[in-house]
Amino acid sequence: MEKTKNPFYIEPVAPFRHTLEVQIRFNDIDALGHVNNAVYMEFFDLGKAKYFTAANNGPVDWRTANIVVANVNCNYLAPIYFNEAVAVQTQCIYVHDRSVKLLQQLINVATGEVKCQCVVIMVGFDVKNGVSAPISDEWKMRLAEYECRRLDE
Numbered sequence: 001m002e003k004t005k006n007p008f009y010i011e012p013v014a015p016f017r018h019t020l021e022v023q024i025r026f027n028d029i030d031a032l033g034h035v036n037n038a039v040y041m042e043f044f045d046l047g048k049a050k051y052f053t054a055a056n057n058g059p060v061d062w063r064t065a066n067i068v069v070a071n072v073n074c075n076y077l078a079p080i081y082f083n084e085a086v087a088v089q090t091q092c093i094y095v096h097d098r099s100v101k102l103l104q105q106l107i108n109v110a111t112g113e114v115k116c117q118c119v120v121i122m123v124g125f126d127v128k129n130g131v132s133a134p135i136s137d138e139w140k141m142r143l144a145e146y147e148c149r150r151l152d153e
Contacts (some may be wrong), residue, residue: 006075006077008075008077008117009075009077009114009117010075010103010117010119012091012103012105013091013093013103014091014147014149016089016090016091016105017091017146017147017148018047018050018051018054018089018090018091018146019087019088019089020046020047020050020051020087020088020089020090021085021086021087021109022043022046022047022086022087022088022106024080024082024084024086026082028082029082032079033081033082034079034080034081034082035079035080035081035082037074037076040074040076040080040106040116040118041072041074041118043086043088043106044072044074044088044104044106044118044120046088047088047089047090047104048090048102048104048120050090051090051102052065054146055092055142055143055145055146056142057142063127064127065127066124066125066126066127066133066135066136066139067100067122067123067124067125067135067139068122068123068125069120069121069122070099070121070122070123071120071121072118072119072120072121073118073119074116074117074118075116075117075118076115076116077114077115077116077117078113078114078115078116079115080106080108080115080116084108084109084110085108085109085110086106086107086108086109086115087106087107087109088104088105088106088107089104089105089106089107090102090103090104091103091104091147092143092146092147092151093119093151094151094152094153095135095139095140095143095144095151095152096135096152097124097134097135098123098124098132098133098134098135099121099122099123099124099135100121100122100123100135100139100143101119101120101121101122102119102120102122103117103118103119104117104118104119104120105117105118124136140152
């Protein structure tokens with residue numbers, strides 16, 4: 001990966017194990033000729049969904065998943081243009097009793113340039129009762145196994 005000198009760049013805690021190429025559509029482009037900033041969130045959401053599917057070794061039933069997004073912080077480092085091949089990378093930074101922290105980034109596939117990074121805090125959630133809940137031990141285990149490292153530190 002090409003490193004950026006941007007002061008907002010976040011160094012990943014480990015190599016990314018999950019990369020998903022995404023397609024830029026014509027309607028994703030704004031009047032300045034680059035991908036609209038709101039579209040980045042769609043790419044990151046797709047990356048999260050595919051990341052969790054990979055960590056789960058199969059489809060996730062989102063109707064019963066006990067995790068929801070609580071906070072998103074995004075650093076736009078460089079514009080993405082229509083003809084660029086881009087991919088979203090996702091990694092789990094940590095899992096605590098009631099939260100999961102992810103780092104995601106959009107990269108130019110050809111150059112490795114990091115175009116945007118996103119830090120996401122997800123929290124445990126009891127869907128039936130609509131209240132905060134612990135992250136299940138099953139999710140903790142699956143994420144740690146997928147990342148091939150401890151995530152509780």
